Amino acid sequence: xxxxxxxxxxxxxxxxxxxxxxxxxxxxxxxxxxxxxxxxxxxxxxxxxxxxxxxxxxxxxxxxxxxxxxxxxxxxxxxxxxxxxxxxxxxxxxxxxxxxxxxxxxxxxxxxxxxxxxxxxxxxxxxxxxxxxxxxxxxxxxxxxxxxxxxxxxxxxxxxxxxxxxxxxxxxxxxxxxxxxxxxxxxxxxxxxxxxxxxx
Numbered sequence: 001x002x003x004x005x006x007x008x009x010x011x012x013x014x015x016x017x018x019x020x021x022x023x024x025x026x027x028x029x030x031x032x033x034x035x036x037x038x039x040x041x042x043x044x045x046x047x048x049x050x051x052x053x054x055x056x057x058x059x060x061x062x063x064x065x066x067x068x069x070x071x072x073x074x075x076x077x078x079x080x081x082x083x084x085x086x087x088x089x090x091x092x093x094x095x096x097x098x099x100x101x102x103x104x105x106x107x108x109x110x111x112x113x114x115x116x117x118x119x120x121x122x123x124x125x126x127x128x129x130x131x132x133x134x135x136x137x138x139x140x141x142x143x144x145x146x147x148x149x150x151x152x153x154x155x156x157x158x159x160x161x162x163x164x165x166x167x168x169x170x171x172x173x174x175x176x177x178x179x180x181x182x183x184x185x186x187x188x189x190x191x192x193x194x195x196x197x198x199x200x
Contacts, residue, residue: 001087001112005043006080007035008073008128009050009094010066020055022094024187027194031097031181032056038099042108043090049080072149073128078140081132087111093128095181097190098197102171106163107131115158120165121174127151129178133158 009022009032022032036059040046047062056063064083068075073093081089088111092099103119110117111131118130128151139154168174181187 002044002085003042003108003111003131004080004084004086004089005039005046006077006084006089006091007032007039007046007048007061007094008076008080008091009048009052009056010076010079020052021181021187023055024181026097026181026187026190032059032094034097035092035094035099036061038101038104039090039092041101042104044086047080047083048094049076049083068144071144074140074149074151074153075144077127077132077151078137078144081134081137081140084134088131088133090131091128093180096129096177096179097181098172098176098179098193099129100172100177103168103177104129106167106171110161110163114161116155116160117163118160119163119168119174119178121168121178122165125152125162126178 023030047064048056049066050056050063051065053063064079066075067079067082077091080091090108107117107119108131115133115135116130119126136158139157143154165174168177181190
């Protein structure tokens with residue numbers, strides 16, 4: 001089964017003062033480069049969903065715009081899945097600096113088992129670190145046209161396989177893996193965490 005990696009970079013970064021959060025540096029590398037390296041390692045090909053392609057041209061990756069602009073993360077997931085050459089799309093947010101290839105592989109390796117493969121953390125479904133099959137497109141589009149933008153809003157219409165938090169935790173602290181960097185404070189916190197992770 002062919003799985004396309006999709007990086008969601010369609011947000012407006014309003015909480016980062018308008019600066020694209022994915023381009024912030026962490027340990028001398030941009031967050032989006034860290035994300036791309038992990039996703040590239042576990043998928044067959046890779047694309048970015050963005051409405052500002054000029055910001056990400058340096059990555060040399062295919063880019064697609066939102067099909068439904070201003071329809072939140074669900075719109076971005078739909079756009080990436082629709083454009084994906086693969087049978088499914090492993091979709092992640094662009095601002096997750098501590099992704100783990102082992103945990104990403106936990107999700108991707110099960111892509112054929114259900115329509116949505118999603119890890120859990122703290123009782124939440126981590127829907128922006130999940131694999132979506134092409135069979136999700138119809139239910140997603142229906143919700144988007146109704147203006148119902150909750151990502152999990154279509155899950156009752158498809159087969160969902162949730163990965164228990166304990167499986168994730170075997171590789172790395174789930175709070176770290178699924179951490180987003182949305183604000184200057186979170187960026188500062190991520191830099192502190194990186195320093196502790198890189199101590200030999």
